[in-house]
Amino acid sequence: xxxxxxxxxxxxxxxxxxxxxxxxxxxxxxxxxxxxxxxxxxxxxxxxxxxxxxxxxxxxxxxxxxxxxxxxxxxxxxxxxxxxxxxxxxxxxxxxxxxxxxxxxxxxxxxxxxxxxxxxxxxxxxxxxxxxxxxxxxx
Numbered sequence: 001x002x003x004x005x006x007x008x009x010x011x012x013x014x015x016x017x018x019x020x021x022x023x024x025x026x027x028x029x030x031x032x033x034x035x036x037x038x039x040x041x042x043x044x045x046x047x048x049x050x051x052x053x054x055x056x057x058x059x060x061x062x063x064x065x066x067x068x069x070x071x072x073x074x075x076x077x078x079x080x081x082x083x084x085x086x087x088x089x090x091x092x093x094x095x096x097x098x099x100x101x102x103x104x105x106x107x108x109x110x111x112x113x114x115x116x117x118x119x120x121x122x123x124x125x126x127x128x129x130x131x132x133x134x135x136x137x138x139x
Contacts, residue, residue, distance in 0.1 A: 012020075
């Protein structure tokens with residue numbers, strides 16, 4: 001049976017095969033022409049605008065990445081300036097503290113010299129003098 005089918009298919013001409021499957025040249029060429037027209041319309045009105053939108057979006061993303069890099073760089077510079085200003089402020093504060101300590105030390109030395117010249121004794125163990133009369137009247 002397969003041999004019979006094979007033998008009969010070898011003897012068929014392309015025209016016979018086309019008639020068997022219902023292929024008509026006029027219909028085929030009209031479908032090819034319709035496909036070409038639809039493909040052209042899609043390329044012109046759909047494919048190119050979609051590509052343009054995609055390219056525009058790609059450019060926006062590239063610009064956003066550049067802006068993000070610029071912002072990162074500016075942030076790093078700002079953090080560096082912040083650290084420098086903070087270090088400078090801390091150094092100035094330490095300098096002011098040292099100057100205040102030195103000034104206080106000199107002031108205490110001058111007061112001590114002045115009190116020694118006047119004969120006043122500096123000591124924390126002085127007895128506290130309380131007016132006892134005020135204490136008795138308050139009772």
